Amino acid sequence: MNQVPKRSEAPAEYRWKLEDLFASEAQWDAEYAKVREQIGEIGKFEGKLSDAAAIAECFKLEDELSLATERLYVYANMRHHEDMAEGKYQALSEKAKKLSVEVNEALSFITPEILSLSEEKLAALTEDPSLPATYKRTLREMLREKPHTLSKNEESLLAQVGNVSQAPSTIFGMMNNADMKFPKVKNEKGEEVELTHGRYIQFLESRNRDVRKEAFKAVYETYGKWRNTLAATLNANVTKNLFYANARHYPSALEMSLFGDNIPVSVYDNLISTVHEHLPLMHRYMALRKKLLKVDELHMYDLFAPLVEEFDMEIPYDEAKKIVFDSLAPLGDGYRKVLQSGFDEGWIDVYENEGKRSGAYSWGAYGTHPYVLLNHKDNLNSMFTLAHEMGHALHSYYSDENNEYRNAQYTIFLAEVASTLNEALLMNYLLDKSTDPKEKMYLLTYYADQFRTTVFRQTMFAEFEKIVHGKAESGEALTPNELCQIYYDLNVKYYGDGMEVDKDIEMEWARIPHFYTSFYVYKYATGFSAATSFAKQILDEGQPAVDRYLGFLKSGGSDYSINILKKAGVDMSSPEPIAQAMSVFEGLIEEMEKLTEGR
Incomplete structure (x- = not known):
């Protein structure tokens, strides 16, 4: 088995260019400092959101704050995902997370305050010609939510119940992932192996029917013991x-x-x-x-048993890109031109390296091209993952290009x-x-x-x-x-x-x-x-x-x-x-x- 390379050894052409988001750490620090300042400014609108002018000004600052925070958060986390063991970016990610919480808290008065306006007043604001269309849409959405929004005290009470309401999910998660232990079962070689969530699907995909049956029975008998x-x-x-x-x-x-x-x-x-x-x-x-x-x-x-005998399709990354490009011809030249930019211009982080986050995703922040994280293997599954994630990426690209920030997501x-x-x-x-x-x-x-x-x-x-x-x-x-x-x-x-x-x-x-x-x-x-x-x-x-x-x-x-x-x-x-x-x-x-x- 080849050694997984360190991040520093990953070739530049197969790494994403996060410099397109922030050219340097110093630029990230400057944006962070600016957001910290703006958090203080948003408070001046509290108690004043009753007319179109104040609402427009407040929404404008809210958008600036939200977008800057999103950019900071996305960059810090994508750096962290390059190598999860790297302490510097663990710290940066935590710093961005804390800032995000602070910003959300600072903005939390806006919706309840606007919703405290009468229905007539709110309805009039949604038609106010001095407000941009995107802001009017936000107000219409608030008006739609108004019947389901409670008084300030009731909302406060529901917010406090929030942690309690997480209990069923938390208890299930702990029980399912930490406490539940499955018995040992025999694998294809007849060896006794401990059954786990991860191995269960592998066993169900086995060509040996006895292996599948034993794993299936073992899993549900274990759950059955905890049925009540x-x-x-x-x-x-x-x-x-x-x-x-x-x-x-x-x-x-x-x-x-x-x-x-x-x-x-x-x-x-x-x-x-x-x-x-x-x-x-x-x-x-x-x-x-x-x-x-x-x-x-x-x-x-x-x-889940395989229906055809083993069939391996070896598809190197450069070939996978070409096949995906060719297969999307029905979407036209314009779409494929953007796709090719994604392939050529540092949108994608391609291969696994030591400490890199597992799986695949498409992410990014408004105003910069999207990014895609892969852990590409030269097989059919990875080629489908490439097509899948680039579908997300191009959706985000077209959404951002054609909409203001508030309407892009x-x-x-x-x-x-x-x-x-x-x-x-x-x-x-x-x-x-x-x-x-x-x-x-x-x-x-x-x-x-x-x-x-x-x-x-x-x-x-x-x-x-x-x-x-x-x-x-x-x-x-x-x-x-x-x-x-x-x-x-x-x-x-x-x-x-x-x-x-x-x-x-x-x-x-x-x-x-x-x-x-x-x-x-x-x-x-x-x-x-x-x-x-x-x-x-x-x-x-x-x-x-x-x-x-x-x-x-x-x-x-x-x-x-x-x-x-x-x-x-x-x-x-x-x-x-x-x-x-x-x-x-x-x-x-x-x-x-x-x-x-x-x-």
Whole structure:
């Protein structure tokens, strides 16, 4: 195994250029000092935010402060991520974090003070011609939130409850990550190995069925021993959601969680009902999986088993860049010109080095090009990661170029669309070019499993959350047995009669951390569906669809997410985008069935 290089040994052409954000540490220090001064200035507006002139001046300073703090924070943390063990940047990161907290505290009076104005006064301000459009939009958003904002004393009380409300999530995290110990299981070589969260998926991907089965049983038996405690913890989280929904006058916990993005409940319900209509496709994919694995019965522990014999695609980084560039040709020359700038001009930190943060992300601050952190390996997965993260980066680039600071940040609801669309176009390109049946099958199963895990599985999670909260809201008790039954029945429904739904799976709800960030997972499924729908439109229609898509990228956060998508030709309140995604999934299954004929 080659030694991982130190940061200082990483070649310059494969490192990001953070100097584009701050040319020197001295420049960072100067900006830091300026922000510290401005923190004192913001206080002069307290008690005076009752007319358009004062509000405009205050918002202007708020934007200056927020942007400068964001730049300082992003730079310090990206330096820290280059080598997490480097003390100098650990300290810089901490310094930026503390400043960020101070700035947020200094700005915290603005929203409550404006919300204390009468509804009439606030409504008049949203129409005031002397205010810039972006400020009027902020005020309209505050007016929308006003019915759910409480008196100063009540808000103060809710803020104090904040730490207590974190308890279910904190307790689950400690129990799941620190206290829960799994037994030893046998690996492929017959060696006894301690089972961990990280190793569990590796075991489920094993070619040896006994290894998969033993790991599966061991995990759920362990959770089963704690079923009462874990049910009580999840119950406490549901109770917390109901408390906040009630306190803030929302009709339900679901409506409260969708309110921030202004997403109608119909979008959530529509996702579930449209996926239900297309469950026969999932059942068909399970039948194909059973055939390819050559098993008499398909079990839950067979879901991650590889369907094709080992197939390694060696793709060096420079080749990966070229393939990604070529695959995104349908998006036009303008898009690819920006992409090439990203490749050539120091946006990307490519390879692993000692102490570097793991994983991959796209990040940055308004006013400077985005940055991408990778830990590139020369394989297919890393090439998809490159396409994915550059999708995020170009979304940020277009958003920043076309919007003022206040409107540039897109929501989480939209965040995964641009990244997943790039992956869809890359996959389409690779499948078109592939002549090797083995390679083609490898790609098809890779893509089909993304549909299974991102659309079907996340929708099943979303449905579980909806059922559980609905029962609690109607006064029913969520006993361990009840939670297990709901979860088991959903698995039977989603995987179909051709699957042996092992009883052990009834405990899976107990190991899903996302259930403590309630009503979040549906965004994975809607984002994937929207991206697949965009890709289909771009490949079918060409330029008109490309123009609509680029309009989406340029919109940033200038309107509500659902409206931005609708204008671009993807209406998430209708079944169509999900149905379009499902037609792509059906096409994959048909291709796989053709390749397996005669097996």
